[in-house]
Amino acid sequence: MKIDPLTFWIVLPVLAIGTYVIRLSFLGVLGNRPLPEGLRRALRYTxxxxxxxxxxxxxxxxxxxxxxxxxxxxxxxxxxxxxxxxxxxxxxxxxxxxxxxxxxxxx
Structure with a gap:
């Protein structure tokens, strides 16, 4: 399956920005704060x-x-x-x- 180059170059930056926003939402908001103990315990099992x-x-x-x-x-x-x-x-x-x-x- 071949993708149209214009579609590719539109989708690529949109996905990159989306990924950046998702990561920023966790790192930017919670980056300098300690996580609650319950969340830290749950993340150990990820x-x-x-x-x-x-x-x-x-x-x-x-x-x-x-x-x-x-x-x-x-x-x-x-x-x-x-x-x-x-x-x-x-x-x-x-x-x-x-x-x-x-x-x-x-x-």
Missing amino acids: AVAILPGLVAPAVLWPAATGGQTDPARLAAALVTLAVGIATRSVIGAILAGGVTLYAVLWL
Whole structure:
């Protein structure tokens, strides 16, 4: 799909300004003030809440297999989760999941 150059050059600055305004609304308004403790506590869980939403579709409906659940990816996800819980090491969990994925795909 090809986009018209005029449309592109109109949309690009509008999106840039929109992004700037959204970020400024938080940083400019709240930048010099301490956040309430309840909000700070909730923000700690943002990555934990978003990451499963990003990973789950790639594990359960991977594009590499045409949307069919793949035992190799499922095994890698389960090993990653188990190692992450057991060791509390992000790097260890990622490495264990990667090794599991490639080992099961190789078999």
